[in-house]
Amino acid sequence: MPVVFIFSAMVSGIAAVMLLYMSATKMRRKAIDMRCVDTIAMYLFYIFIIDFSLEMLDLIHRIYEATSPSAVSTSWFTLVSILAYRNSDFLGTLTPLILLFLTQVVKLTEVLRKRVYATSGCLQ
Numbered sequence: 109m110p111v112v113f114i115f116s117a118m119v120s121g122i123a124a125v126m127l128l129y130m131s132a133t134k135m136r137r138k139a140i141d142m143r144c145v146d147t148i149a150m151y152l153f154y155i156f157i158i159d160f161s162l163e164m165l166d167l168i169h170r171i172y173e174a175t176s177p178s179a180v181s182t183s184w185f186t187l188v189s190i191l192a193y194r195n196s197d198f199l200g201t202l203t204p205l206i207l208l209f210l211t212q213v214v215k216l217t218e219v220l221r222k223r224v225y226a227t228s229g230c231l232q
Contacts (some may be wrong), residue, residue, distance in 0.1 A: 116163075130145065149211060151207075
């Protein structure tokens with residue numbers, strides 16, 4: 109769990125730094141350095157993949173543990189709670205991951221990349 113917590117904090121922190129840089133630069137009426145924002149978004153994407161993978165491994169481990177006869181009552185309650193949380197967190201997990209993936213594989217315009225980065229950063 110501490111590793112998952114640290115990677116989740118890294119994802120949130122990188123997204124916050126990206127949004128803060130973009131908004132502060134915009135408020136100062138300066139041009140946003142897109143190489144810098146693209147690099148931050150790349151790091152955000154890769155750390156987010158690691159975080160998502162760790163959380164899914166934790167979920168799979170909990171599903172596996174819940175099938176053992178000795179832990180059925182408490183593990184199933186925990187599992188149902190986690191799955192309910194995961195379904196409500198779809199917008200904040202898969203949407204930014206897909207948006208950041210698109211920026212890595214598709215050549216988007218600068219304006220569109222700024223909007224995608226701001227949207228994915230806000231959804232984190």
